[in-house]
Amino acid sequence: MSSWYAAWPALVAAAGVLVLPGLVVSLVAGLRGIPAIALAPPLSVTVISVSAVVAGLVGVPFGVLVVAVGTVVLAAALGGVLVAARAFGLRERQPITRSRGADAAGLAGAVVGGVCAAVAVMRGIGKPEVFPQTFDAVFHLNAVWHALQTGDASSLALGTVAAPGRSMGFYPAAWHDVTILVDQLSGAGVVVSASAVSVVIAGIVWPWGCVLLIRQAIGARPGVLVAGGVLSGAFAASPLMLLSYGTLWPNALATVLIPAVLACAVSVLRVPERGVQEPGPDGEPAVSDPGRLRAGVVGLALLPGVLLAHPNAILSAGLLVTVLAIVAGWQWVSAPRTSTARRLVVAAGAVGVVAVELWLVVWSPVFDTTRAISWPSGQTMAQAAGEWILSAPMRTPVPWLASLLVLVGLVAAWRRTSTRWLVVAHVAAGALFVLVAGSDGPVARALSGPWYDDPFRLAALVGVLAVPLAALGLESLVSGVTARLGALGRGRREWAVVGAAVALAVVSGGVYSGADSSVVATWYSSHDIVGPDEQALLERLPQLVPAGTTVAGNPWNGSVLAAPLGDRTMLYPHLQGSWGPDRTIVALHLSAAGSDREVCPAVRRLRLGYVLAGPVSFWKGDWRQARYGGLDVANTPGFEPVAHGGRLTLYRVTAC
Template sequence: MAGWLMFVLAGIVGALLLYVPGTVLLHLFRVPWNVSLIASAPVTVGIAQVLFLAYSHAHIPVTLLTFVLPLTIILGIAQVAQVLMRKKAAMSSHESAGKIAQGSNSVEKNAWNSLRTVLALPRSRGYLMVTGTAVVLLLFQTIFFVVSRFDGPDSFVQNYDVPWHYSIIKWFMEKGDFSATRSGAVVPTEGGTFYPTGWHALVALTAMLTGASIPLAANAINTIVICVVWPISVYALIRWVMRKPPVQQLWPLAFLLSGAFAAFPWRFMSFGPLYSNMFSNVMLPVLLLFGLVIFSPQSSWSTRFHILPLFALTAVGSAMAQPNVIFTTAVILAVYVVFRIPAYCSAALTHQSVAARVAMSVVIEVLFLSVVAVVWKFLYGLEFLQRTVTFTWPHFLRIRYALLNMFAVSAAGGAVAWAPQYILMVLVTVGAIWTLWHRQYLWITASYAVFAGFWVLSASQDNDVKHLLTGFWYTDHYRLAAATVFSGIFLAAFGLSVILLGLAKIVMKGHLSSAHNIASSRSENNDAENNELVALISGNTRRSHIAAVCVVLFTAVCLLVNMVPSFTLAGDHHQLGFEDVIEHLEDGNKATGKLRSYTQEERQFVKKVKAIVGNSVVLNQPYDGSAFMYALDNVNIFFKAFDANWMGHPSNDMWPIMQRLYDYSTDAQVRAAVKKSGARYVLLMDRHEYRFDKNDGYWHGYTNSYMASMWTGFDKLKPSTPGFTLVLEEGNNRLYRIDE
């Protein structure tokens, strides 16, 4: 129970760290409270990362004092400045000055007015209930899909990326240097050391403030990311995109569907796991919202001027969690701009003929897409992005099966080739068709189609075009599938509204004329609730009440059936979208499960190792489970993560250790490399789960695989190998002291 109380405390602390500084600071700069709250998470991350960078260069360690004090000073200065400005305006004795100040305030209020109004919580009791239901549903999904799969609050999966994430967090806490520009130095490779660490810094600060273990703090933060940051962010985007008729009153459907896609955020918890990418993606709706406001033809220049700094701050914060969020946002905004160019031209060329406006629109669209292509190719060729854009996730489907996957909203990965979501398949398809008749939302279908095409390309091809178009997402099927969700939520909501309208009309058969009269009356009176579906189910007749009940029940059934992980029909097991998420999380978190390269028994052995080695550097083969020892058990191992995560490439001193350590007694180059590393011990753990495949030259385990030729220096080391003295042994776990 104490562990779960710490879990709750860590979650609360993490949420406060994300939302208090940014919200207060933005509001002090006259940003409305609701806009400040929505933008707070990425803004806080961005400001914190700049602060950490400055501290790193000044050699000031990050502590509770050094983190809180500057934020307090900044907030204090902003508060004092605001008070002085108000006093100056109040004390002004000149009427003209008062008018100018009043006019300035009026312009500022008008600039924020539309956004503040759109993002306000609904006043209607019915809409408040639906909003609350959506939040509760997302909380239930988080508990059911994620938290209930934990084997205790501090459990952790042992997938490939975990040692890298945990080691960076431990590095931050130990060194006090939270700079993203140096985080990659956790493994001393040659080359770049930059790695985006917005998520890692948040976990490290939470662990430092609460005393929680790294796995517990990480689990608590991930829970907050899903059930707090995501709903706040996606709520804002939904309210803006669906702010006008005919979908103005249907936004609760999209909010209810925000957790319906297995591709995001749920699969990011089971694959990788992609913790930092998940953190950046839950902030993407805020970044996208500000981008849409800036590029909207209806936005005034004053509004754009006020939103632009927020857009920039949000971009920095989101990118410092994971940069590919910028490319996802850029693609969606580029599609939006293409579909809005005719509106720009119509506004600018009001006195021109329709043919002239159409011709100008086509020319500008071609020019705009050409510029996008040139910028895309330029970024693709940048040296510092080569590690990302050249990374290859191999194809795993033929193109026709990839297309079928995407149509079925399966968007699975290499480990699971088919995980359809049939309910969403119907809703998204109907919604996409609906946008053909409501062309102001056709850009949503187009952006969905772009990322769906990217996913198909990634899943079915291995060529240069794949790298050019999907390289900014590591050519990763899972990241690209997640990118479809930001458009898919709206298409599913549109589709559900069409089906619900049909259902309501069936129930109201024979009573439609009165309902239509109500809708027409509301429209004439400029009543916001002029949606036909809302009109049908909000009447005071018995049929309207029945229709409302049917709509609610049908929506509930769709949501619940969509969450069913699998079913058996005629003896055949059919896996659906959420089953692989649940299975991976449940099996991966079991402390005694087979998916453990670092077992409980080995951790007991490592306690004895720690008592012997103290803070000495210990050479290790990371794939035997030892990659977790630094973060979890404070053993100063040399290889703190698996090689695919390293920011740089192995140095000339690392290769001799990795490939020829067993020749230490006879190879001068190996001895020199070991001496430079400062290592005094070698630790080898049990690797019984690995099997060698002579066809590809890899050792394959339950969760990881590695190239045999890279680690022969450790794999060939035996108790009889000269140059090493066996100090401690339990089963296949051995600690050697390196002879002088």
């Protein structure tokens, strides 16, 4: 496969997998328009990831049929809850809507911004069969292949890929589950399926979520919705950076789900209650509300998918929702005639929520493993603050026009009671990023545990609120200029905003796409693990190694990718792991098979027949590479060379 045109089955499958299950659920739940469409991907993630867990527990192979059953179950559950609520007298307030093409305009903007983002991803990747040669990508590709072979794609089992002796091992598997379905439906292979999922995450899931958040938080006005959709593709840090750096595919998927969670929270909390009626620039109602009950029920249904995409996204969303709730509570208690008792209750609730979140972040045993990881800060706090202000964290390209609109949007949002929380939340997320990116002190370490003390994961949050703020900034700027000039009446100013957004799309399509693609290409352009010659050898393994035979190799020399590239079981499917006694014996002493009596019994138990030997080119000198010293079998009796490719040579084990 040499072009994205040839990858169309995988792209179509990825779009279908991430949209159709959730769309069925959202329609059954009574959602229509932008809410129904934009909430479809996060609901799909919940259906897919939870279905995989249930299938693993009952011993059913994961696949399309399992997801179909899960879709029916979740749709029936949500529908049943809403029917029961109505039966008990819980009815929705009549939603305030603003039609006349607002939803169509928002989706049109999302298409434009999504196409720009998708093109940037495709250009950055290059060819769909190219993969980022990074530490994490090795695990993710092997985990997808492993789940395809075993039929178990549960988040409760995926961690056993790097710990084969364990019966269970948690690892958030939502991204892997989606990629597995894409491969099953398209037959494109693990790598191409992963590339297709990245394109759809950036081109569909992210812009739709941004438009939904804008609709609920700012208003169902054509101008601001078009602007938001277009601007969703302007910020390289969200979500393009995580699709390449690391490579943090699960975290990227989790991050693009956060706008939908926030949109549901806005509808539930109604920030403030009177903000629903607050007029927009043209004097008409600004907010279109799908209903508090429905938004709450659907919002709860999103959370399992976010959790199983990546747990730290729950905390990221929790931070933003907490700010939203505190601002809403403050506005409520500051209203006239609010009793002292109610104010005390709200204050106590706010303190309690913050205390729980601090416990989760700083002390909860759930994140003990990630707290043990520390990355040294590479810049000062002042530099990090400047990057956040310019919406270009971690040295991503500065989207000058978009970042200026964010600054305008901050001012405009602060002036409106119903959008003031956007400012506070954006500043709060920025403060956390600045602290982690610019400091190695005890406070930074304590607060960064769930995010692996990695500023990149926090940097990806910039677009969650930068997109709505920039859209509001564009609307305010255009509306203000036209109002001062008296050039347009109120009814036509909004279409001036649409026109400005279209012009912005033309500019951003040419300016931002190239910069964004360079961000993706950063970690796709290397050949540190395997080069073309090594990859060619790995892809020939089905012709060289009988099915069912295991292959060993020092994973640091590139042999670790033999499973996703060559469809053969590898003894060490990651660069590090808890391998158990037999694998440890082989790793340390295989080259001494002729003299060490423990080696051959281990070889036979592991069904080991071949070895991929060769020098290491990835992270040379890493101390963990010494754990595989016994796999250097070059010029060793009992190992017959079979094929050669670049640094790697395939040997048949004859010593046992």
